[in-house]
Amino acid sequence: MKKTRNTQKQDFVIDILTNAKHTMSVEAILKAMPIKVNKTTVYRILERFAEKGKVHFVTGEDGKAYYALCNDCNIKHEMHNHIHFQCKSCKKVTCLPYEIDVPELKNFEIQETQFLMIGICDMCIS
Amino acid sequence: MKKTRNTQKQDFVIDILTNAKHTMSVEAILKAMPIKVNKTTVYRILERFAEKGKVHFVTGEDGKAYYALCNDCNIKHEMHNHIHFQCKSCKKVTCLPYEIDVPELKNFEIQETQFLMIGICDMCIS
DNA sequence: GTATTATTGCAACATTGTTGCTTTAGTGTA
């Protein structure tokens, strides 16, 4: 495997995601950066982290990618079979501690899963 | 509810989706049209169909929306709790006849679900 | 046939993400 370097900007991304209560879009991560960083840089940092299994993402109903640290992820199976929830009101995407039993699919090779539920979150519900 | 009209272009979209073996992106639907149709028109036709429950869509890992007719959908609950599978090789998104049991989420109002599995489909597997 | 207005077309735009190339800076070695 290729060598990697530790950089300030990578650390910032980790810090931001560590303190995040929800998953974050690239746009949100950029805004949370304490210094100015190019968006391409953030895209590539997240890409590297995703390859290493440090981070996972869900594609929201809006087509945007939302990133989260892989803390409690099912890394041993290299999947992230927990549910995500996207709120139609505040748009936030949350990782939920519910695992989904992945069915056996004859002749299909399952590599990843994205389980997304959509509705109104606990904070926005009146 | 507002009045609707029957148009040739709406019928074409229904025909195309009826004969489709997989879900279809707007781009694919446009290409399958027997006559030239504006993309905005297709977006709006699909939007109206989705509201009526004639059609549902999944957002692929690539962020694109993939549409399918609601034939066997769980329309009584206004949800589409079956699994979808996106192939990393041929990119096709397929509706699969597996239902997912949606967990009860205290203080969350679940309106829709999108369950996506990603990997290699039965046609692309060697 | 005429009026009404849902549907379509068009052009301009917004957003998200990608690519190729240059520049910067992290790391190991002398």
Added chain:
DNA sequence: TACACTAAAGCAACAATGTTGCAATAATAC
């Protein structure tokens, strides 16, 4: 510390998907 190597970051231009406002068209009712 100085230097070489090259991963990481910056930049600009681009691609792809989807959206908006308004004008033109055509389905339906009378």
